[in-house]
Amino acid sequence: MAPPPVLKARDISVAYxxxxxxxxxxxxxxxxxxxxxxxxxxxxKSSLLKALVGLVRMSASELTVGGTxxxxxxxxxxxxxxxxxxxxxxxxxxxxMTVDECLEMGRRIGHMRERSGKVExxxxxxxxxxxxxxxxxxxxxxxxxxxxxxxxxxAVARALLMAPSILLVxxxxxxxxxxxxxxxxxxxxxxxxxxxVSILLVEQDxxxxxxxxxxxxxxxxxxxxxxxxxxxxxxxxxxxxxxxxEVSAVPGGEASTASDEGEAVNQP
Amino acid sequence: MTELVQVVLNGLIIGSEYVLVAIGFTLIFGVxxxxxxxxxxxxxxGAFVMxxxxxxxxxxxxxxxxxxxxxxxxxxxxxxxxxxSRLGEKDFFAAFIGSxxxxxxxxxxxxxxxxxxxxxxxxxxxxxxxxxxxxxISDPQILLLAATLAISVGLLLVLKxxxxxxxxxxxxxxxFLAAATGVNCRLVIIGSVAIxxxxxxxxxxxxxxxxxxxxxxxxxxxVLEMFVVAIVAGMGSVGGATIVGFGLGVIESMTVAYxxxxxxxxxxxxxxxxxxxxxxxxxxxxxxxIG
Numbered sequence: 001m002a003p004p005p006v007l008k009a010r011d012i013s014v015a016y017x018x019x020x021x022x023x024x025x026x027x028x029x030x031x032x033x034x035x036x037x038x039x040x041x042x043x044x045k046s047s048l049l050k051a052l053v054g055l056v057r058m059s060a061s062e063l064t065v066g067g068t069x070x071x072x073x074x075x076x077x078x079x080x081x082x083x084x085x086x087x088x089x090x091x092x093x094x095x096x097m098t099v100d101e102c103l104e105m106g107r108r109i110g111h112m113r114e115r116s117g118k119v120e121x122x123x124x125x126x127x128x129x130x131x132x133x134x135x136x137x138x139x140x141x142x143x144x145x146x147x148x149x150x151x152x153x154x155a156v157a158r159a160l161l162m163a164p165s166i167l168l169v170x171x172x173x174x175x176x177x178x179x180x181x182x183x184x185x186x187x188x189x190x191x192x193x194x195x196x197v198s199i200l201l202v203e204q205d206x207x208x209x210x211x212x213x214x215x216x217x218x219x220x221x222x223x224x225x226x227x228x229x230x231x232x233x234x235x236x237x238x239x240x241x242x243x244x245x246e247v248s249a250v251p252g253g254e255a256s257t258a259s260d261e262g263e264a265v266n267q268p
Numbered sequence: 269m270t271e272l273v274q275v276v277l278n279g280l281i282i283g284s285e286y287v288l289v290a291i292g293f294t295l296i297f298g299v300x301x302x303x304x305x306x307x308x309x310x311x312x313x314g315a316f317v318m319x320x321x322x323x324x325x326x327x328x329x330x331x332x333x334x335x336x337x338x339x340x341x342x343x344x345x346x347x348x349x350x351x352x353s354r355l356g357e358k359d360f361f362a363a364f365i366g367s368x369x370x371x372x373x374x375x376x377x378x379x380x381x382x383x384x385x386x387x388x389x390x391x392x393x394x395x396x397x398x399x400x401x402x403x404x405i406s407d408p409q410i411l412l413l414a415a416t417l418a419i420s421v422g423l424l425l426v427l428k429x430x431x432x433x434x435x436x437x438x439x440x441x442x443x444f445l446a447a448a449t450g451v452n453c454r455l456v457i458i459g460s461v462a463i464x465x466x467x468x469x470x471x472x473x474x475x476x477x478x479x480x481x482x483x484x485x486x487x488x489x490x491v492l493e494m495f496v497v498a499i500v501a502g503m504g505s506v507g508g509a510t511i512v513g514f515g516l517g518v519i520e521s522m523t524v525a526y527x528x529x530x531x532x533x534x535x536x537x538x539x540x541x542x543x544x545x546x547x548x549x550x551x552x553x554x555x556x557x558i559g
Contacts, residue, residue, distance in 0.1 A: 055447060079450040086448040094441050101434055108431065109450040162450060 006031045006166045006198040007052070007084075010062035014047045014222075021047040022058070023222040027200070029166060030215070034192055034199045036230070038206040039219035040243045045202040046089055048219070049168045052200075053078050053086045066165055080112055083119065083165030090174050091151035093158070095144035099135055102143060102154055103128065106161030113163045122163040123195075131187070132157050149180035153187070160191065169201045173208060181205070185212060206243070210234050218242045270402040275525045276518050281409050281478070283517020284416035288471030289490055290497035290509040291420055292464030298440035298504035299460045302356045302363040306370040307468055308494050310343055312487035314469025315389060315476035316378060322390045329390050333477070337470040344465025348458050371488065378484035386483030389476040408477040415474055419467055420510035427506060436460055440504055492533065496540045502553020512551065 007029040014022040022044040029035040039045055051058035054075040063071050065082045078084045094102055103125060110122030129136035132153050143151060152172060159167055172188070173181040189212050192199060203209035210216055213230040220242035226233065233239055293307040318336025321327045327335070347370065355366040393407040427433035438446040439456045447453050476482045497516055501508030516536050523535040543551060 053448065055444065075447050076450065076452055079448070085450075088445060088448055092445050092448070094438055094445065096437060096441055097434070104431075105434065105438065105449050105451070112450075158449065 003031050004067055005029055006066060007200065008062060008064045009052065009060060012048060012051055012058055012060045012063070014044070014051045014056055014058045016047075016056075021222055022051065025219070025222070025224050027217055027224070027227075029198055029200050031198055032196045033214040034201060034212050035215045035217070036201045036203060036209040036213040037217045037219055038203055038209050038239070038242075041204060043219040043242070044222040045204075045219055046170050047222075049086060049170050049200070049202055052168060053084050055086070079162070080109060081116075081118065083113060083163060084168065085159045085162045085164035085166070086168045087155055087159045087170060087172070089170040091148055092155045093143040093146070093151045095142065097143055099139045099141055099143070099146070099154060102158055103135075103139075103161060106158035110161045110163040119163045119165075123161055125161075128157045128161060131160075131191070148176050149184065152176060152180075152184055156184070156187065156191075160195070160197070164197060166198045166200060169199060169203075171203055172201075173203060173205050181208065188212060206234075206239060271525075274403055275521050277403060277405060279518030279521030280514050281405075281413060281517070282521055283514035284412050285471060285475045285490060286493045286497050286516055287416050287420060287510050287513030288475070289468055289487075289494045290501070290513050291423060291506050292467045293494050294498040294501065294504055294506060294509045295423075295436075295460050295464045297498065298506075299436060299443075299457050300352065300356045300363070301360060302352060302367065303360075304352075304464075305364070305367040305491060306347065306374065307367075307464065308489075308491045309371045309374040309487035310340055310347075310465050310468035311472040311475075311490070312378065312482060312484060313343060313374060314339055314472030315482040315486070316382070316387070316472075317469070318473050318476070319387050319389060319482070329392055332390070333392050333473050336473045338466065340466035340469030341462050343469070344462040345458065347465065348461045352457075352461060371491075375484045375488055382484065384484065386481055386486070389480050389482055391480060392473070392477040395478070395480065406478070408474075412474045412478055415470065419470065420506065423463070423467070424507050424510075432456070432459065493536060496536045500540055500543045500550055502550025505550065505552040508550065508552030 005028045007027070009028070010026045011024045012022055012026070013020065013024055025044075025048060027035065027037070037045055037048070047056060050056045052063070054073065060071060063069065065078070065084055068082060070078050070082060070084070073082070094105070107122070107125060113119045114122045134150055135154055135157060138146060138150065143154065146154060169188070172184050176184070185208055188199070191197060192212070201209055201212070210230040210233065215227070216230045216233045217224050217227045218233060218239050219225070225242055226236055226238040289308050289311050293304055296302055296304045296307065314336045317339040318332045321332035321335045322329055351366050351370055352363065355363040391408075393411060395406045395408055397404045397406045427436060435446070435451050435456045438449065438451050439453050443453055446456075472482070476486075493516060497509055497513045501512040516539065519535050519539060520532050523531050
């Protein structure tokens with residue numbers, strides 16, 4: 001029997017006032033896999049990730065991490081006890097802190113998780129500096145003195161030090177040159193292979209994301225319109241439609257209609 | 269020459285008061301984005317607690333001073349749970365107006381207890397003046413000056429060198445990112461409010477030890493200076509508030525000595541206007557975060 005999924009979410013909805021950003025989205029992330037969620041700008045991807053770690057209000061009929069129901073837990077508990085580590089969009093580093101301090105922020109959580117027996121061993125700074133030699137060279141610089149690519153690397157390094165059970169990565173490609181994006185994705189792939197981290201990656205650039213994916217969801221207007229193995233999803237018309245906003249024209253795109261009280265869609 | 273040095277020294281003593289209210293004010297703004305007007309009234313509260321402990325509870329002056337100084341911890345935590353936690357997270361103006369309300373409440377509560385004339389403060393130290401090469405300074409003034417320096421340097425060290433200080437800086441920069449990085453933001457905010465309030469009450473005890481009198485409006489009287497110092501320094505900058513607080517004291521002291529005492533408050537506002545025209549983010553502020 002397959003091991004239980006790291007993350008199982010059913011019917012996640014997020015609303016900002018009258019605006020329904022995420023509507024009854026259900027996703028599952030298997031242990032050690034890289035699950036991606038692709039979709040155009042404004043499809044609700046970031047809101048979904050924030051909802052998963054409890055940083056925005058949401059409703060869900062199920063949300064478990066490693067089998068634990070996290071719906072009533074606050075962000076602090078989700079991060080420290082369950083290892084849900086969000087890597088926010090756009091060079092998420094503390095600009096007024098040195099590289100060392102920023103990494104220390106992450107390592108502290110890793111150590112906490114180690115001490116409380118949540119993980120066997122958290123990564124050490126040396127290991128992280130091996131993965132990111134650039135950061136070692138610049139360990140005394142402030143976050144704001146780093147290049148965009150280095151800032152993204154620093155954010156990834158900090159997240160890894162937190163000993164995540166699931167890493168929620170929000171749009172790592174935003175605002176970076178294609179070449180740097182490529183190297184970040186290569187680093188992510190290497191990390192996935194070596195450390196068997198489970199990743200939920202949200203990304204606008206579907207081509208890049210599907211290349212590293214083991215399973216993919218396509219999000220459009222706050223709903224999952226299609227899901228499947230990346231090779232299959234890549235060829236589906238729904239993928240293109242999700243970006244062109246023609247969802248309603250796609251047969252089987254049942255989530256596309258504006259029905260407000262729809263039942264849970266897309267049961268796997 | 270001696271006269272000039274004396275004027276500067278007097279300015280630093282006046283500035284201590286501004287520093288002690290402004291660094292707490294700026295600290296709370298940093299972590300919560302709240303303009304906490306009531307900060308200055310905690311300063312008066314500290315002195316009154318000391319008086320009550322000495323006069324009404326019959327404690328010694330030193331014990332009263334210590335309790336008065338520490339009373340800010342209690343006031344800060346209460347203030348957070350009763351007011352800031354309910355308003356501060358929602359919107360800037362609600363919290364701002366809320367703190368103005370608390371400020372009025374404290375001032376009027378104190379007035380109804382002690383009257384508007386205020387009370388004499390039991391002397392913590394004898395206020396005889398020493399003459400150091402022609403410079404006049406009293407023991408309470410030395411204590412005030414030394415404590416102000418120690419507190420602001422100490423707070424800066426806490427911010428730069430300790431894990432809790434690092435958390436405060438993290439929350440000040442981005443509460444969202446801090447939360448995602450596993451920082452206990454609520455604890456950091458409560459801790460910061462408590463630290464800010466205790467610095468204010470320490471200030472009340474030490475300043476009133478030099479003036480030997482306190483009124484319910486002693487806090488309200490420094491609100492303007494508190495704003496000027498924190499804004500000129502750059503909101504959120506503790507080191508900046510220390511330098512600007514002392515600087516404003518010296519400017520006021522010089523204005524009184526060389527121009528005339530009626531210009532004292534004008535000097536501070538003039539500095540505010542000039543600095544804001546030249547550097548809208550303040551002298552030590554970064555060009556981020558407006559509310």
